Amino acid sequence: CTSGMGVVACLPQLVVCSIDLSTVFQEAGLKTLGPEGLFLFSSLDVDHDLYLSAEEFKPIAEKLTGIPPPAEFEEEFLHDPNGETFTVSAKMQPLLLETMTKSKDGFLGVSHSSLSGLRSWKSPATPSSTFSAAQFRAFLPPKGKGELGDTWWIIPSELNIFTGYLPNNRYHPPTPRGKEVLIHNLLSMFHPRPFVKSRFAPQGVVACIRAVSDFYYDIVFRIHAEFQLNEVPNFPFWFTPGQFAGHIVLSKDASHVRDFHLYVPNDKSLNVDMEWLYGASESSSMEVDIGYLPQMELRVAGPSTPSVIYDEKGNVIDRRGEGGEPIQFVFEEINWSSEISREEAASRLEVTFYPFKKVSFPNALMDINMSVVLVVYVGSGRTLRETVLESSPVLALLNQSFISSWSLVKELEDLQADEQNLVLSQKARLHLEKYSFPVEMMVALPNGTVVHHINANNFLDQTSMKPEESPSFSFSGGFDDPSTSTYIRFLQEGLDKAKPYLQS
Template sequence: MAGGEEGRPRPPEASPPRAPPETALGEAEREAGGGSSRRLPPPRLPRLGLALALVAALLAAKYYRDSEVARRQETALKSLGNEGLFLFASLDTNNDLYISPEEFKPIAEKLTGIAPVTGIEEEEILDPNGETLSIIAKFQPLLMDTMTKSKDGFLGISHIALSGLRNWTAPASPLSLMFAQQFKAFLPPKNKLELADPWWVIPSELNIFTGYLPNNRFYPPAPKGKEVIIHKLLSMFHPRPFVKTRFAPQGAVACIQAVAEIHAEFQLNEPPDFPFWFSPAQFTGYVVLSKDSSHVREFKLFVPNNRSLNVDMEWLYGALESSNMEVDIGYLPQMELESLGPSVPSVIHDENGNVIDSRDSEGEPIQFIFEEITWQREISWEEAAGKLEVAMYPFKKVSYLPFTEAFERAKSESKLVHSILLWGALDDQSCSGRTLRETVLESSPILAFLNESFISTWSLVKELEELQVSIQENEVNSKLADLHLEKYNFPVEIMICLPNGTVVHHINANYFLDITSMKPEEAESSIFSFSASFEDPSTATYLQFLKEGLQRAKPFLQA
């Protein structure tokens, strides 16, 4: 059909009219019955055939045009170079090889200096006469000396990669005025009115099956619904908070005491620099507000600073996301938001309902007196925080005790210690234990076996190194730390120990993940074999590791 003019189909409107199939058939039968020797004319091409032929021609033309466009696009993209191609890909969020006006908006705002409108984005209209409260942001920058790998430069380019981190020395908005009604997002649903019964303020949308979000992004998506208040609060620290983190668990969980635990991260760099992700361990806090959210008595949100390391950092130093990624961890002394006082009315009425001035006759601001709250029911902060941790991290259905306390408990209960030693924390956004906690440590058989047969603990390498050198303060604890560090290999080592600290069995997490990703026939040569009792090879292998630890410990326990 592509050869010459006569092969081209005519457009539908040029086709001669013809009768419906039933009529055409009747005419043919009459001619045949009349004894005419005249041959019937060949049947005309049906309209459907013409339409299909036309579509085929159009597709051929479109294919040629698209191929030419694709060739030109490929040439243009290659001319950008690796860095330019990376920037283009980070803006092309729908991967259609075009930068739409909406996708280009962040760059346009940066170039023009015109900030986006960040007005009230809640679905419901806020009462302009509602109560307001002042929120203050307190921030002390990351202590660069606590970075274990990159403080002295990495591959000669860390000074550029860390520019966003080094320049972040103060909160973006030290003070913000907010409506009490905006905190309605933290009120419990109607079926979650019991103390310590957690609910998800922002549900986590990621798990091991959905995978993680990409690293090559600079600008967070527009917050929606209950994300708006959290985004607004976190924007006081930095203009680019991501309420939906790249890694599970995402979101925010709360329970009535009232306590909340929020996971979020910040993008510190902008083009043309490569992305730098700053992920605090978690945000923990509380809010005291009325049931109709018209009044907020207290609010505080902070990054816990009771551990030696509480921030995970990841950044790209090249255009290829998978191979050019560097990670580090560090310590952040202070990152918190706090209300300066209870929310107060924007408009003051007298006893007759008339609006009066906010100052008295002498010009002094009117002082509000708030009654003391008498709680009918309450639970402790520790209990509430524990419930939230289990909701956010199901692996905590097993109690993980502090390092030295675990060995004391094991001695008193005549049990072994199941210990995990990590470069980064197991129960925050650091990367080193992420896969373990989201797979085997959450599985029901492992949870049951650990609760029955072991005392569990996890520790940071940095903390045990500090404990190791404190031999003059406590020789026993120093020895426990020494025995652990002897067996440690980066990034995570899993150990089975006697109550005196002797390690009877251990396995590196990377090796464990390697053998459990093998096909069963490939794993036959390894020291572990897959059990037929569980479909999940990771669970079966971890269970076998624990049982083998118990077997190896028997001679020591019987001695």
């Protein structure tokens, strides 16, 4: 999966499913609160239990008071000189500049200085580094999350409809705290200026237990972070990989790390977003592009080992050599008592980041019957993810009636060119015929026939508010978003247009 560039495909099932707020409560809520009040309540009620906890009310409190509560951080890691350590190696191949779609020298006013940080970044900042096994305690599941397939936030997203996105005109990341420290240290091996918390959603780090044994976990994780490549006097240049994926095998007390791997997936034709300013202020114009990064990964040289071994009486019987060579061990094979596939674990991480997403676009087109309708977004999906697809009522509707997905436009073109699967090729062609830059919203049948569509620029024009129409403070600006009702109306119109085909 990539971030910021793709196709969103939603499959609304023509089956009535239960919803979190029953019809009775919806009617009572409308009568008591009105549409705007009910929208506000449902947007805050994250777990849909009809009760606002203090944590759920936190965005409102911050908005009203203007004073965010002090951040809570775990106690900083204390180094144990006798603990196990291991070496992590960094490898990377620079971005293939020819894969950038429009940012060649002299094209669209792109200056050489704008891309100076990108062009000079050829290798990892730190090719090799030693870590303590105990530092990786940050990857252990919290209480209540120790079962197979459990997912949790290691670094939760702090973005919401009130905060918006983080500023673009920055050069240096904020000081990391708590679990952010380890992620920052790892990413700093690639470049000295990683931002652990990305400017836009999705933001943060999510983990999932892939396998469990008596003494070990195999934990799969996913990170959304970015790098600032330029320094003064050049204007900021943001380098945002689609995601950092990886896994770690560690003991349940974090005293021993058997394996660790972190990488930017390179199985897509494009896997990096890039944005850069043409001025120093937040209001300066911004240029964007995408490209392909062949390799960016961290691997362990071997399992963690102690620096000193003691006998039962406390006497030293072996120690790490002066050259830093680890003590030689023979490690037992881990027998997992229960496990799921890496693909299943990765899917659970993806759904945690994107609650509206369920399956890949090719899988959405294959193996589905004529009782479903597809909703497809061809092009970059970030604007939609940060607006209508962040809305709790929309997410409730998607989870109730849809199976969701996205893919790159390039992947649709590849599917269209696939002579080995003519059925899928034909469906991809029908979608691409209706596509116009930058994003086309389509409602289509399982056979690929598009029955309803609108360009995202037109969609956003219909839902935008003029500055003089926007109040200085109103819940309407955050919750009663015209794009939400327009989005839902678009889906309903598409379903109405699809019904004659489904009934024939």
